[in-house]
Amino acid sequence: xxxxxxxxVNGLATGMLIFLLASGLxxxxxxxxxxxxxHGGLFAWGAYGGVWxxxxxxxxxxxxxxxxxxxxxxxxxxxxLVIRPVYGNHIQQILVTLGAMLVLSELLKVVFGPNPxxxxxxxxxxGSWEVEGVILIKYRLxxxxxxxxxxxxxxxxxxxxKIGLIVRAGVMNPEMVQALxxxxxxxxxxxxxxGAGLAALGGALLAPYSGVIFAEMxxxxxxxxxxxxxxxxxxxxxxxxxxxxxxxxxxxxxxxxVPELSLAxxxxxxxxxxxxxxSGLFGAKG
Amino acid sequence: MSGRRTDQADDMILETEGLTIAFGGHVAxxxxxxxxERNRFKSIIGPNGAGKTTLFNLLSGQLRPTAGYVRFKGxxxxxxxxxxxxxxxxxxxxxxxxxxxxxxxxxNVRLAVQSQQGVRLNWYASAKAYRRxxxxxxxxxxxVLLGNRIGVMANYLAHGEKRKLxxxxxxxxxxxxxxxxEPTAGISIEEVPAILEVIRKVKEAGNRTIVLIEHKMDMVLxxxxxxxxxxxxxxxxxxxxxxxxxxETVQAAYLGGLYDDAVASAGD
Numbered sequence: 001x002x003x004x005x006x007x008x009v010n011g012l013a014t015g016m017l018i019f020l021l022a023s024g025l026x027x028x029x030x031x032x033x034x035x036x037x038x039h040g041g042l043f044a045w046g047a048y049g050g051v052w053x054x055x056x057x058x059x060x061x062x063x064x065x066x067x068x069x070x071x072x073x074x075x076x077x078x079x080x081l082v083i084r085p086v087y088g089n090h091i092q093q094i095l096v097t098l099g100a101m102l103v104l105s106e107l108l109k110v111v112f113g114p115n116p117x118x119x120x121x122x123x124x125x126x127g128s129w130e131v132e133g134v135i136l137i138k139y140r141l142x143x144x145x146x147x148x149x150x151x152x153x154x155x156x157x158x159x160x161x162k163i164g165l166i167v168r169a170g171v172m173n174p175e176m177v178q179a180l181x182x183x184x185x186x187x188x189x190x191x192x193x194x195g196a197g198l199a200a201l202g203g204a205l206l207a208p209y210s211g212v213i214f215a216e217m218x219x220x221x222x223x224x225x226x227x228x229x230x231x232x233x234x235x236x237x238x239x240x241x242x243x244x245x246x247x248x249x250x251x252x253x254x255x256x257x258v259p260e261l262s263l264a265x266x267x268x269x270x271x272x273x274x275x276x277x278x279s280g281l282f283g284a285k286g
Numbered sequence: 287m288s289g290r291r292t293d294q295a296d297d298m299i300l301e302t303e304g305l306t307i308a309f310g311g312h313v314a315x316x317x318x319x320x321x322x323e324r325n326r327f328k329s330i331i332g333p334n335g336a337g338k339t340t341l342f343n344l345l346s347g348q349l350r351p352t353a354g355y356v357r358f359k360g361x362x363x364x365x366x367x368x369x370x371x372x373x374x375x376x377x378x379x380x381x382x383x384x385x386x387x388x389x390x391x392x393x394n395v396r397l398a399v400q401s402q403q404g405v406r407l408n409w410y411a412s413a414k415a416y417r418r419x420x421x422x423x424x425x426x427x428x429x430v431l432l433g434n435r436i437g438v439m440a441n442y443l444a445h446g447e448k449r450k451l452x453x454x455x456x457x458x459x460x461x462x463x464x465x466x467x468e469p470t471a472g473i474s475i476e477e478v479p480a481i482l483e484v485i486r487k488v489k490e491a492g493n494r495t496i497v498l499i500e501h502k503m504d505m506v507l508x509x510x511x512x513x514x515x516x517x518x519x520x521x522x523x524x525x526x527x528x529x530x531x532x533x534e535t536v537q538a539a540y541l542g543g544l545y546d547d548a549v550a551s552a553g554d
Contacts, residue, residue, distance in 0.1 A: 162400050162416075169386045169397050176384045179346075180401045181372030181459060 002134050007252045013140040013209065015248020016147025020202030021225035022232070022240040023154060024195025030171035030235020032188050034083055035090065037097040039199050039225065040218025041104030042078075046071050046200025047207040047217060048112055051119045060122035064204050071200020072193045074104070079192040087188075101218070108215040116214040119207035143205050150198065151241050158237060167191060171235040224251075227266050231273045233280025242281065298360075299324040299463055299495045305344055305354035314340040316519040317354070322463075327489050327496045329506040332516035338499045341516065342467055345497075346378040347371045358463070372401075377461030379469060385451050387441035391432060394440055394451055395423035398458035426454040430484045446477030453484055464488070466498040470505065478505075485509065507531075 021043055028036050049070040054063035082100050086092040121139050128137045158164035166187055170177045178184045207213045228247050232239025247266050254262040300322040307315045315337045322328050332338050343349040345356055347368040355364040363371055386394050399422045427433050430450040449469060456464060470478050489496060500506045507527050514524040515536050523533045530536055
């Protein structure tokens with residue numbers, strides 16, 4: 001019982017981190033049809049930014065907030081300078097965002113040095129609770145809570161606000177949104193920044209969870225996030241949330257029960273979904 | 287917007303001069319000079335392939351002309367992007383129905399209301415403003431006879447209902463000039479009168495200019511204040527419906543076999 005609950009918590013926590021990355025990716029792809037391979041780089045910058053700010057200020061809250069701001073600013077620069085010139089051209093987008101990914105992670109080495117850094121869990125969230133013989137690690141529960149709050153917040157913004165309606169409509173048909181007199185380019189920038197901020201938040205939260213951070217850490221999570229976006233359906237936040245938890249849980253349980261299959265499991269999941277429903281489980285586009 | 291009505295140009299909400307667009311060697315619209323009077327109903331008719339939709343795309347900014355210019359409310363708008371023209375008060379519908387399939391009927395119109403109100407990028411909305419948008423959206427939906435369908439996802443609507451929804455979105459933008467691209471295209475015979483009824487209502491409100499594309503002349507005969515005939519990308523004739531009916535060039539070039547029917551229905 002203890003083991004299963006632990007796996008569950010592990011899986012959910014990992015799933016939430018993947019979700020933070022995938023939610024931005026899926027909105028950026030859904031709205032602007034941009035495949036952003038630099039997303040993992042923003043994730044890593046969030047992790048480094050968080051660790052650095054935590055060391056500098058001693059406040060985990062400031063560290064997390066600062067990491068999000070760093071991510072959003074990087075997102076702004078990236079969208080304006082790198083993505084904007086290549087809207088509508090997928091090949092160029094792949095090349096240019098992959099390039100941006102490399103630049104982002106090399107810059108981390110320039111700024112913070114090439115060696116992995118240690119990341120500490122803040123004292124308040126350190127340790128665990130024991131409930132009826134089951135050990136619950138506080139920090140993992142914290143990640144799950146933050147993930148759930150972000151999910152609820154995103155749904156609220158998308159469903160109940162003016163900008164949310166524009167974004168949902170834009171995912172379906174950006175030209176038509178433009179025809180209604182809405183400057184869609186500015187919405188693009190805003191969504192890109194939000195996605196970058198979420199990626200950085202994911203990175204900042206992951207750092208104490210894994211205990212050590214390195215410049216290329218974004219890659220591995222970015223791949224999982226891409227799988228999640230495909231499974232959940234491009235442009236769908238609910239789809240990404242569902243798929244992220246699925247991938248997180250399957251990763252945790254597979255690694256425990258059939259470790260040989262743990263890497264292949266996510267790919268298999270994606271293949272099966274693509275065979276049955278090519279637009280993804282919650283696909284918003286045709 | 288000067289309030290003076292002495293100058294004749296003041297009464298022209300839309301003018302084109304020598305409007306031309308060529309795709310490679312093919313000239314789709316050639317030297318079209320068109321004037322549309324404020325608050326009037328003008329139809330542009332012509333057989334399929336005459337360049338009607340291309341002309342519309344030039345008017346609404348989807349395409350840039352090879353030569354000539356478009357003037358809207360006395361201002362040269364040739365270089366403006368579509369959304370800028372929308373903000374100046376131009377609204378257009380598309381021949382292919384363009385609604386957001388996974389939004390509800392109400393949300394579709396609310397988006398247009400929001401855009402019209404100019405509150406585009408606020409992250410928050412006070413509950414009051416939000417409700418006001420919904421009220422206004424409902425008002426337009428009532429106008430197009432969709433008031434009973436507000437909670438339905440747009441992709442579950444029948445085709446004719448989708449066109450009504452599109453009209454409601456267009457009206458919610460409160461444009462001074464409405465460009466309607468074959469609003470009855472692809473609609474079943476039973477639904478056509480309802481659409482025409484909505485268009486008639488808008489016309490009778492009297493505060494909007496309507497330019498409508500149609501290839502069946504009888505459809506627009508009694509709605510139109512004037513009719514322009516497009517043929518092979520050129521403006522063949524432009525005038526009052528009865529003059530167009532009796533114009534021999536038009537009869538020869540365009541009406542062809544339809545001529546007898548049209549005379550029968552308009553002759554008496």
